[in-house]
Amino acid sequence: MQWEVVIGLEIHTQLTTQSKIFSGSATTFGSEPNTQASLVDLGMPGTLPVLNKEAVQMAVKFGLAIDAEIGQHNVFARKNYFYPDLPKGYQISQMELPIVGKGHLDITLEDGTIKRIGVTRAHLEEDAGKSLHEDYSGMTGIDLNRAGTPLLEIVSEPDMRSAKEAVAYVKAMHALVRYLGICDGNMAEGSLRCDCNVSIRPKGQVEYGTRCEIKNVNSFRFIEKAINSEIQRQIDLIEDGGKVIQQTRLYDPNTNETRAMRSKEEANDYRYFPDPDLLPVIIEDAFLEQTRATLPELPPQKRERFQSQFGLSLYDASVLASSREQADFFEKVVSISGDAKLAANWVMVELGSLLNKQGVEIDESPVSAEQLGGMLLRIKDNTISGKIAKMVFEGMANGEGSADEIIDQRGLKQVTDSGAIESMLDDVLAANAEQVEQYRAADEAKRGKMFGFFVGQAMKASKGKANPGQVNELLKRKLEG
C-alpha cells in the first residue's frame, strides 16, 4: 500500500518582550529559580493580569508578515487545569477569537520548488513555570520564572506531506520570527517548541487518518526523526491489522521512538471561558498601519530581490534569504566587493563549510563580512587568484587579520610584471626541455593536454602567485614560438 503522510504543526514561540505578558516581571532566561516571579506570576490571591502591549504588537507583526487576517477584536480565555507549575490553576490563552487568523507561509523544498503552507491561526498565551523533579528526592521543585512569559502559538493547516517538509516549515517559521525580532529562536532554551500532529492515509484517500500529536519536540533534527519514527509506527500498526488511536505522544531521542502519554479519553476538559479579568483587545486600523510600517523586508521579498537585483538563482537566493543574519552578512559582502555572484559563492560555500566545521552561527563567524568583502576585492583586482584566496580565507579564519595584511605578510601578492613572469617561464621551459620538444612535435589535441603541465609547473615555480591569465598567454606564445 502507498501511504500518504499528513502533518500539521503547532509552534510555540516565546516572544522577546521586555516583561511578561500579564505582569511587569523580567523575562530573562536562566535566572535563579523564582527570582523573576511577581505577585501576579505566583498567582497570589487578589492579583489581576494587565496585558503587555508589546506582546500584542509582536503578534500583530507576525500576523501581517504571514498575510493573515488580524483579529481586531480578540479575546483572552482561561484554560482551566491543575498542575503545580500553573500557579492560577488556569492558563490565560485565546480560544474562540485569536489575535491572528488565517494566513500562510511559503517554504522552499529541496528540489527548489516553493510550497505554500496554510496557517490556521496564531494566539497569545502565557507560558507555565517549570517543575524540577531532580535534586529534590521524592519532591518536586517549582520554578515560576518562566510563568507568564508571552507565547505566540502558531497552528498550521495539515498541509505538510513529509518530515522534510515539516522541518522546512519549522525552519522558515524560525527564520521569520527572528527576522521580525519577536523571538530569539533558541530551541535549546525552549524559546521555540513544536508539537507535531501526524497521520497517514492510503494515497488517494480524501479523509484524514487518525492523528497522533507528538508533544514538545525542540530541535530541527528531532522533529524530522520524531515524525519519521511516528510515520513508521503508524504504517506498521495499520499494516499489521491494527488501528491508530488518537493520542498525545512523547519522542525519546535515545530510542528514536515515540511513546504514548495520554489518549483522547484521558484528555482534560479545559472548560474555556472568556477571562473576566481582561477586556477584549480592540486593534484599531491605525495601530495596524503603524505596525505594518515597522515590518522589515521578509524572506520572500528578500529572495525575489536577490534574484532580480543580483541575478542569483532561485536556490541561492532562497538559501541566502533564509536567515536575516545570513542575508545581512551577504549584502554587506556585496556592498564592499561589488560582486554579488562571487559574494554568494563565498558566503554559501567557503564560509558555509567553515561555520559548519566550527559549529557556529553566522553572527559568530570568525571571518567578518568586512574581511570577506575586502578579500573578494583583491580577487577582483587580480591581487590574488581564487586559489590563493582560499589560503587568505584560512588565514582570516585563524585570526591573522585582514586579507591585505595576510597577503602582505605572507607575500601572496600575485605577480603581474610580464618581464618577471617571462624570465620565470624561461627557467621553467629550460628545466623541461624534453617536454618542450614533445609538445612542439605533438598535434593540436595532444598539445591541449600537455599545456596544462607547463601551467602547473609555472604556478608551482611562482608559488601560485603568478597571474594565471598572463602565465597562459605568455606560455602559449613561448611554446608556439
Place this chain on the structure above:
Amino acid sequence: MHQMTLAEIARGLADKKFSSEELTRTLLARIAQLDPQLNSFITVTEDLAITQAQAADARRAAGETGALLGAPLAHKDLFCTKGVRTSCASKMLDNFKAPYDATVVARLAAAGTVTLGKTNMDEFAMGSANESSHYGAVKNPWNLQHVPGGSSGGSAAAVAARLLPGATGTDTGGSIRQPAALTNLTGLKPTYGRVSRWGMIAYASSLDQAGPMARTAEDCALLLQGMAGFDVNDSTSIDEPVPDYSAGLNASLQGLRIGVPKEYFSAGLDPRIADLVMASVEELKKLGAVVKEISLPNLQHAIPAYYVIAPAEASSNLSRFDGVRFGYRCEDPKDLTDLYKRSRGEGFGPEVQRRIMVGAYALSAGYYDAYYLQAQKIRRLIKNDFMNAFAEVDVILGPTTPNPAWKIGAKNADPIAEYLEDFYTITANLAGLPGLSMPAGFADGLPVGVQLLAPYFQEGRLLNVAHQYQQVTDWHTRSPAGF
C-alpha cells in the same frame, strides 16, 4: 464617642476635640467587650490601629487635613492587607498573611484611615447570611438569634453595633446592600469598574465590586471618595473622573424621576416590606420627586443567570487554592492528586464546594452553550431592560430584600431559599450598575432597607437621594438595644 458618624468624627478631629488615638482606643475596647456576642471580626489589628492612629494624629499636627485622616474603619477579610491574615473566612486561607495591600486598603490608608481589623464574612463571599464562615456565624445586633445578611455580614454587624463608624464590603450579588438592609445601614455598591479589584480576593470577577458600608449616606460618600478611581493594576477599572461625592449630597430632589418596577411587588415580597417601600416613595415625593411605574421584564431570569455565571467564574478563580504555594495543605499527601483533592476537600466549606462544582459543570464541554452562554445572553437582556428604564427615570426604587433578617439556621437545609434573598440586588451586578440600600423602617423590630439603582457612574445621584431622605427620616439613626 462610638455613636459618632464618620462625618462627626471628621469634625471632632478637625476641632481637636479628641485624637484619633483616643477614639481608636475607645473603639478597640468596645470591640473587645462586645464583639464576642457578634463574632463580627476575624482579626482585630490592635497594634496596626494604634500605629496608624498615632501617625494620623502626627499628620494632623503637621497641618494636614482630610475627612478620613484618623478615621477608624475595618476591612472585609477578603481585602489583602500586608502582613495581616487575609482569610476570606476560609480554612483554606487561615494561615495566609497577604504580602501586599489591596488598592482599596492602600488608598484608604493613604487618606489616613485607621484599620481596626478584618471583618467576618461568608466563606469566599459566598452566601447571604454570613453562616458559611470558617470562623463561625455572625449575629445580627438587632436580634442575636438572627443573621446579619451576607456576605459582608461582619462589616454590617460591626458598624450597626457601633463598634466602628464604617467598613468596606464587597458586593457580587448583593453582599453590601443586603446585609446593610438587614442591619439598618447605608451600603453602596458602585458601578463595576469604579473601584479597583486589585488585592480583593475574587469570587466572581465580572460581578465583584467593593464599596462602603456606614450608617449614613454622608459617610458612604466620604468612604467612596477614598476608594474610587482608576487603577492600572485592574484592567476592568475604568478611567472616569471621580466627582466630589460630598459636594453633591445637598442637591434638591425637585423633579427627580423615580421608577418603581411593577415586577418588584411579586408574591415573594413580605407585605410589611412592600408597605415600607411605598412609604419611602411618599417621603421622596414630598421632597419633590415624581414617581413612575416601570417594567423590568427579565427580572425573573436574574437569579438563574447569576447562579451560572458567578459559580462558573468562581470555579476558575478558586483553582489557585491548591495547596501548592500558599494556604491550607493536607497532611501527608500520597501523591499530587491526593494533595489537590484533600487540600481542597478539607480547606473549602460545603457552600464553596457546591458553587465550584456547579460552576465547573456549567463550563464543561457540551454544557457551556446551554448554561454559560445562555446566562450571558440573559445578562444582556437585563442590561437592556435597565437602559430602557433609565431612558425614562433617574433612579429605580424598590425593596433591597424580600424579607427581613431570618433566624440563624432557618435556611440551611435549602440553599435555594437563601439564594432567593438576592432577588432584588443581583440585577445591579449583572448589569454593572450602582446600587444603594438605605434604612427605611422596621418589621417587628428588624430593619428593612430600600434599594436605589442609578445609571452607570451615578453613585453621586444615589448618595444625594439617600442623604436627602435621611434629612427627613430618622430610621438610620436608630441603634440596636444593647449596643
